[in-house]
Amino acid sequence: MITYMFPGQGSQIKGMGENIFSKFPELTQKADSILGYSIEDICLHDRQKELNQTQFTQPALYVVNALSYRHKIQQTGKKPDFVVGHSLGEYNALEASGGISFEDGLKLVQRRGLLMSQAPLGSMAAVLGATGEEVEQLLKKSGFDAIDVANFNSPAQIVISGLRDDILNASQIFQEAGKQYIILNTSGAFHSRYMESSKVQFEKFLQGFSFSKLQIPVISNVTARPYVQSEIAANLAKQITHSIKWTESIRYLLTQGNFEFEEMGVGNVLTKLITYIKAQEKPLEIKKMSDNWTVQEKVDLWNSTHPIGAKVSVIGYKSQLETRTEAIILFGHRAAIYMKGYNGYFALDEVTPA
Structure with missing residues (x-):
């Protein structure tokens, strides 16, 4: 199985997409029409020094990532089993x-x-050589309650976010603790409480969009679990102020099978993080569905994680079975799924992925 990963802000570099725009002229023209400027020109030449400005960085990376993914599908003729992206x-x-x-x-x-x-x-x-828990404890102990953890990138790479003076002053406590501390070249306190106004405005903007049924499971930065269809808009808004749970997302994927990870777009930042995560931490143990989950939650989670035709074990059956349908709510109160070769539905509580 394979997971395709899409990088976020920080991966941009002048010249990115050099060999990809010409392969998708129609989409490139659509992007120019939406943005009001030449996306190819900014990515390749950046004459006005705009590529590192957030309002230009994010569209540029999105377009290069999207075209790179299409090129990959054209080359392989096969889509991935899971997809995940870091922030943007x-x-x-x-x-x-x-x-x-x-x-x-x-x-x-x-x-x-x-x-x-x-x-x-x-x-x-960025704080290197410390776990998320260690970073949070140091911040709390030193009175830096106004700083948030923005990214849990790997077990030993944590990014914090806050007001400029606080971030500058926090350097001393981490250096005294023997941790490497690198101030990043960003213009804002992304993924922190200071983005609340942006989140509120973005929530309103999201109301003008609808989302189609996901064909490939997508791992959410906010929950580190597969997206639930009904919560896409809420997750996208929440992500602006919420920590990026990259480590936990990858650990979740490592529990799903023997995965290969391939990075789309530009750079290999996420590929390096995968190496660190695998080397430093065991895969996460995933809890089974709890009795206190709602029927809808059980159905949504199953359908976002397991495709039709999945092999499963069922209580009372020695051999593995294969699903024939998506999970549904049966009789208004029961989460159930239909199996191939059986004239009836099975309760999801009795089904375990093989």
Whole structure:
């Protein structure tokens, strides 16, 4: 099995997409029409030094990621089993899964980038050699309660986010603790409480969009679990102020089988993080469905994670069975699924993926 990964802000580089725009002239022209400028010109030449400005960075990465994914599918003729994206890259994952069109995804990303660029001035820093728990404890112990953890990138790479002076002053406590502290070249305190205004405005903008049924499971940055169809818009808004649970997302995928991971777009930042995660931490143990889950939650989770035709074990049957349908709510109160070769539905509580 294979997971395709889409990088986010920070991966941009002048010249990205050099060999890809000419392969998809129609989509490139659509992007130009939506954005009001030449996306190819910014990516390849960046004459006005705009590529590193958030309102331009995000659309540029989205387009390069999307075209790279299409090129990969053309080459292989096969789609991935899962998709996941880091922050901005999550929009590419949703587009690759069929949840949004290329055009709608670009419109969302354009507005997201603009709103995030208008947020109060802030800063971010990477802490190397510390776990998320250690970072949080150091911040709390030292009185830096106004700093949030933005990214859990790997078990030993954490990014924090806050007001510029706080991020500068926090350097000392981490250096004294023997941790490497790198202030990042960002214009805002992304994925923190300071993006609340951007989140509220983006929620309103999201109301003008609808999302199609996901054809490939997409792992959410917010929950580190497969997207639930009914919660796509809410997750996209929440992601702006919420920590990116990259480590936990990858650990979840590692529990789903023997996966290969391939990075789309530009760079290999996510590929390196996969290596660190595999080397430093065991896969996450996934809890089974709980009795206190609602019937709808059980159905949504199953359908977002397991395709029709999945091999399963069922209580009372020695051999594996194969699903024939998606899970449904039966008789208004029972989460159930139909199996091949059996004239009837099986309760999801009695079904376990093989």
